Amino acid sequence: MTQESATVLQILEQHEQQIIDQWLQEAGAASTRITDAGRRTMRVEAEEILRALRDALRAGGDPENFQQPAWAALRQTLESLSRSRAAQGQSAGDTSVFVLAFKRPVFGILQRDMAGKADLQMGTVWTLSALVDRMAQWTVTTYQHTREEIIKRQQQDLLELSTPVIKLFEGVLAVPMIGTLDSNRTQIVMETLLQRIVETGSRLAIIDITGVPTVDTLVAQHLLKTVSAIRLMGAECIISGIRPQIAQTIVHLGIDLQGIASKANLADALQLAMEQQGFTVTRTRQAA
């Protein structure tokens, strides 16, 4: 253990209560916006961090190398702090400000206790400062990781949710597309739809794009690919739910939808599908 680390450890042990009190004050625990319960939680958190920090220093953790096994417990404490703060809706900045607020009280004690030893004082300040910065950085990194995990999971959910293939009638399948069409989603829609065509032996697939907000050249290209793939399998395809604005956009962009049956809404598409299959629908009595 270096002399600086030893000094930090000594200060943390001797002035624990004073440091925690000043730390919480610095972090804004005195503000009226925070409830008593919040203040108690903050104190527990501060105590835990301090304990983990002392343990790590005692185990010989090098403040320059935060990835050492000696710091594992402290890293874990910071991770759970970051996670619980994130769950409470606090930003990554708030959490790191809380950790950084730890500097001031310790620096104050250092200044008072080591007035005569300028060399050791400067070194200790540097060691502690670097260490606290790393701790704060770690909370931000964890926060980001947690967020990224959530985003990834939601993206996956969205992909799976957004591709239902519905059997409308004997030999007629429908896919209601909702949301923006990108390559990833088109690929999944294409695969699911083709698979279902094979399974059910359907002759016709209706792709409904009522829920697609915009159609640009890329989206149109994806649609054309899907239609070609369906045709290659030996089935036919109707595109329905083309809104007036989208019809205009398609024509203005010069996208060629020749040879693809398109209808304004799903009902018309279903009617066309029935006709092609040789079915007729008749009303046998007046509705009540």
Next chain:
Amino acid sequence: MVRIPILQMGPVLLVTIQLDMQDQMALALQDDLANKIADTGAKGVLIDISALEIVDSFVGRMLASISGISRILDATTVVVGMQPAVAITLVELGLSLEGVRTALNVERGMELLAQARKENSLAR
């Protein structure tokens, strides 16, 4: 080299591709099929590729050219049983096989050929 057998069923020639196509096999098939159509005067060609799992652009083009050749020899070609993965691959390769008729399975393919024959005889 393995040659792909061509079976005759009345006015229809049936080709079942059971293994992954090599370029040489594809060329030989094209050759054999052209001769067979000319010899038998077949009106329809049914190519079953349901067992085909891997395609490249060469095989895709072969399907298109077989279709073209048989059309010149007055026969209709139907490709049946294409796997989803194969269809996606062909589309990604930019081969949408315009002018090639397709059907989901052999039964549907036969129906399609029968229909085409009827239309042809009416036209005559």
